[in-house]
Amino acid sequence: MPVTAAGRGRLTDLPVLLVAVVWGSSYLAAKGVTTERTVLAVLVLRFAVALPVLAAAGWRRLRALSAVQLRGAGLLGLVLAGIFLLETYGVVHTSATNAGLIISLTMVFTPLAESRVRGTRLPGSFMGAAGLSVLGVALLTQGAGFTAPTGGDLLMLGAAVARTVHVLAMSRMESVRGADALSLTTVQLGGAVLVFAALVALPGTGASPWSAAAAFDGGDWLELVYLSVFCTLFAFFVQMWAVRRTSPSRVSLLLGTEPVWAAAVGIAVGGDRPGVPGLLGAVLVLAGTAWGRTVADRERGAGADGAADGGKGGGKGDRRGRGVVAAGGVPEGAGGAPGGTGGVPEGAGGVPEGEARTP
Numbered sequence: 345m346p347v348t349a350a351g352r353g354r355l356t357d358l359p360v361l362l363v364a365v366v367w368g369s370s371y372l373a374a375k376g377v378t379t380e381r382t383v384l385a386v387l388v389l390r391f392a393v394a395l396p397v398l399a400a401a402g403w404r405r406l407r408a409l410s411a412v413q414l415r416g417a418g419l420l421g422l423v424l425a426g427i428f429l430l431e432t433y434g435v436v437h438t439s440a441t442n443a444g445l446i447i448s449l450t451m452v453f454t455p456l457a458e459s460r461v462r463g464t465r466l467p468g469s470f471m472g473a474a475g476l477s478v479l480g481v482a483l484l485t486q487g488a489g490f491t492a493p494t495g496g497d498l499l500m501l502g503a504a505v506a507r508t509v510h511v512l513a514m515s516r517m518e519s520v521r522g523a524d525a526l527s528l529t530t531v532q533l534g535g536a537v538l539v540f541a542a543l544v545a546l547p548g549t550g551a552s553p554w555s556a557a558a559a560f561d562g563g564d565w566l567e568l569v570y571l572s573v574f575c576t577l578f579a580f581f582v583q584m585w586a587v588r589r590t591s592p593s594r595v596s597l598l599l600g601t602e603p604v605w606a607a608a609v610g611i612a613v614g615g616d617r618p619g620v621p622g623l624l625g626a627v628l629v630l631a632g633t634a635w636g637r638t639v640a641d642r643e644r645g646a647g648a649d650g651a652a653d654g655g656k657g658g659g660k661g662d663r664r665g666r667g668v669v670a671a672g673g674v675p676e677g678a679g680g681a682p683g684g685t686g687g688v689p690e691g692a693g694g695v696p697e698g699e700a701r702t703p
Contacts, residue, residue: 421535444606
């Protein structure tokens with residue numbers, strides 16, 4: 345019996361949805377394998393597994409990168425290292441549920457920042473969605489009562505801001521335009537790993553990768569392999585595969601469910617108990633980011649139609665712009681998940697690059 349187009353679409357959707365589930369669960373996995381003293385060691389070990397595979401898979405295209413592209417990707421790798429550090433230290437000091445939901449604010453921060461950079465105005469409905477999300481985070485960080493946010497909550501908020509910076513840099517840096525998605529990701533991760541290795545070599549920065557690895561039990565190794573193989577390699581290659589078989593917006597929509605899975609796994613498996621204010625906050629964050637994403641995607645679509653019309657009329661349009669959300673397409677984990685490699689860069693099927701995510 346032949347497979348219909350709808351059936352093929354569902355077959356493509358399932359692996360992408362699984363990536364969202366994997367990313368959502370990565371906060372809990374990272375929290376289980378990492379302590380404050382082993383953050384740098386875990387990051388080095390995790391990418392020591394993933395990086396050689398990425399390099400081998402795209403070696404020919406990696407060698408084809410120009411010196412300018414390598415420098416640009418290396419600079420982005422420094423930003424990426426900052427994201428990984430903020431997220432991983434953050435998840436150590438907060439709950440997996442809070443981590444997954446707070447980082448999803450990237451979906452709101454990115455269009456806001458992009459509109460400021462471009463000097464455009466966002467619709468009132470998007471501002472309402474942003475306000476709803478911020479209120480949700482304020483409630484989420486209160487847990488069972490009204491207290492100051494934890495240091496981990498603030499670090500995750502900083503990670504969401506850093507992801508926004510990374511996304512905007514990816515969309516606007518001329519030096520990385522035209523670079524192959526796999527090669528660009530590999531160089532960025534390589535740059536980030538160099539930062540982690542340099543930091544862990546300094547005295548007082550925690551356990552070395554070797555001592556941390558020696559202290560791991562079977563469960564720790566399973567969680568580390570899960571972060572490396574599933575949250576990084578599997579997630580990246582599924583996106584590369586999916587954007588060639590379905591629309592980028594469909595991939596983006598499915599990956600946007602990551603915060604839902606982060607909350608579900610944190611509460612159901614991790615035993616997080618956010619309390620009544622926290623639960624209300626979680627609902628508001630999910631509703632606000634979903635609403636904001638819908639508005640931003642609609643505006644982006646309208647911008648693309650306008651550019652196409654301008655092109656028909658003889659205008660060049662804006663080749664760099666993608667509406668109000670340049671990089672809002674793939675979340676980074678709203679990209680929330682700490683574990684993934686972020687969105688698929690443009691040129692790999694049209695999905696704007698998110699960011700490689702940790703922990």
